[in-house]
Amino acid sequence: MSPTPDITLRTPVTAIPGIGPARAEALRALGVRNIGQLVAYLPFRHEFEAGEDKLVNLQPGGVVSARGEVTATRVVRGRKTRFEAVLADETGRLDLVWFNGAHLVKSIHPGMHIRVQGKSRTHAVRTYGIQLVNPRWERVREDEPPMGAGPGADRLRPVYPASESIESRAIEGAIEKILARALPLIEDHFPEQFRRERELPSLADAHRMMHRPDNEQEVLSARRRLAYDELFMLQLAVQLRRAKQRRETRAPALKWSERIDAHIRERIPFTLTPGQDSAVREIAKDLQKETPANRLIQGDVGSGKTVVALYAMLMAVASNKQAAIMAPTELLAEQHYLNIVALLKGSTVRVELLTGAQAKEDRESTLARIESGDADIVIGTHALLTERVRFIDLAVAIIDEQHRFGVHQRATLREKADDPTSTPHTLVMTATPIPRTLALTIFGDLDVSNIQGLPPGRQPISTRVVGTEQRDEVYAFVRERLDQGDQAYIVLPAIDDSDSLRGVRSTLAWLEQSHFAGKRVAALHGQLKRDTREHVMERFRSGLIDALIATTVIEVGVDVPNAAIIVIEQAERFGLAQLHQLRGRVGRGPNKSVCILIGEAVTPDAVLRLDAMKAIADGFQLAEKDFEIRGPGEMLGLKQAGAPPFKVADLARDHDLLRMARRDAAAWIERSPDLADPTEELLRTRMLRAHGQWLGLVDVA
Ligand code: ADP
Ligand code: MG
16 A cells, blocks of 8 residues: 555545546545545444454354365356356365356356355265355455454454445445554544443444444444444533523422422312322422523323412412413313313412414403413413513413424423523423433433323223224224213214225214214314314213214313223324323223223234234333334434434433433533633534534524
8 A cells, every 4th residue: 555645534435446427426425535434324233243264164054265266167057047157276176056146147257267155075976075055255356365353263244334436345444444543533522541441442442343343343442332322412512501590590489388388289179199299299399499490391191280280370379470281272272261260269370272273353362460460370272472461470381291282392391481591480291201222312401200000990001902894893892881971082084084084074974873872972173163172072071972972183182981981993003102191081980980992903013003902001111112112213302303313322222321321411511601711622523413403502502
């Protein structure tokens, strides 16, 4: 190799011998322009490669690898056409055979030098010598020295994500040529001491071990370091943003005393469950601080999150401030409104409802009361986020069923405060627990309360999965239960029929004339006017309607204890979280509840989902299962929020590493809140490059 001038990590790849314009172009398409990017281009797996040996030394019964000159080839036709070749070196010969390999006659010719690897076995025909069956092969130049560890030694060969115009082997060759000179240029953003304590190799070592590992252990070690880096950078960014928010904004510190606590509890018509109680305590502690609370409250469907929210809102009211709760559907907002008004009956607390469905004058006067401070508690939908809504003194902002909103909406409600330096305390409630690992990444800036357990007296729901051929049986069964005084939900994926979807309207018409004849049945879906919808819900709640034929508008929040049956049609179309939510509409009263999923398991995932529904009742376990089925590839919130994907870290696998990264990032920021030390320059630059933009951290720079 001719001596090349000094290189840096920014030197274009064309400086590498053997990389001409065509290869450079192919690499560019893979996002690799310079040497630094090339060295950062990582293999996605490693292949075992046996060390090469002379032919005379090869033994039967193992993976062997050798090279030599092809001395003869032939195609042997028969029931199983095969291609045979003879390989020779100065010590002996080796027979190669490829079954169904006739096409190889075009690429392997006598006189060619090739390298082969495969399982050796005693010769099938002769009584001596060995044979390789279907070996891997590649062409080599006669004078080319063996790559990697050299003769006699096994090695792990990196396999790179390749493209049509450049194969893994060419990428490997280019990296091979430059690696030794590039490695010393890779600076580490962690001090040596920090790495040693965590048994993390240096960044340069990690890259060496990724591209040219001596053994499996090195691959693991390199992976661990690179995955840790990805997780740490994300944690650092998320937590920095939070620290910044905390420094720059203040929330109103709310009053709390035994007396206030007792007053609030008087309004709640039952004793809080231990799970609710501990969530309430955590919230009360948060809200007394000047630091804006940012808490995720996870509780399974029916665990009683509404009163926990009410507690927080009444704390705001006790300090003469405002509180708001945002629900994902009008139906749920209306229900919250009715509930809360009922609970606060006879008090002086002023409660308002704000939704898009309101009449204009109604809405105008509601807006005026919010702005003047004549409203204490505001319950609404997305409509709360529109520009016209101005609070005079918002202290607590709650987002119910947060999984139905985007990450950005969460931020926006918080910004509804009148004064930019004052941020309301934010509580985010969800019945679809975010898998633990994910909760720690994207939501790394949230504190988490779990409402464990359900209110007393809940019955387990029995879940059945049946095929469409049993539809009639199902509805005959539901009819019996209706006759016994139970109420039912029938859920369909659409309002109107289409090629692939069954709709509410046709199903209602059919049921009224068949199984449900003589019963009181009503439709509920998003196209109904608010008055009609409210009217239907009210009559269902008070038992004047036996069965509701509905779309997923009833998915979240709806709470009618006498409803004990839910039938979900075309259940294969719904996600696991959604099915669990829908199922949670029943099992709220003393009657034995049943959830029947009518579905055709059309895809493997659908089979898994329906099986999971049958087997698992607990929402937390289901969420983990969901994550498992969908895979970390989807990364739910992360992707949605625009975060760059991880290249090495795997959330399904790297739990421990993630926890460590999270802790380390917190400790780091605690020690150095601005990353302003000159020794942190590199860390800071790399963190901002990865996450500055999507997290809006650029102004920290
Ligand atoms: P979630 O929003 O968590 O799904 P809800 O707040 O709608 O659940 O509560 C479900 C039902 O349980 C409501 O009817 C509510 O009145 C009732 N409930 C909540 N907490 C308790 C409790 N501690 N004891 C008895 N019933 C409760
Ligand atoms: Mg709820």
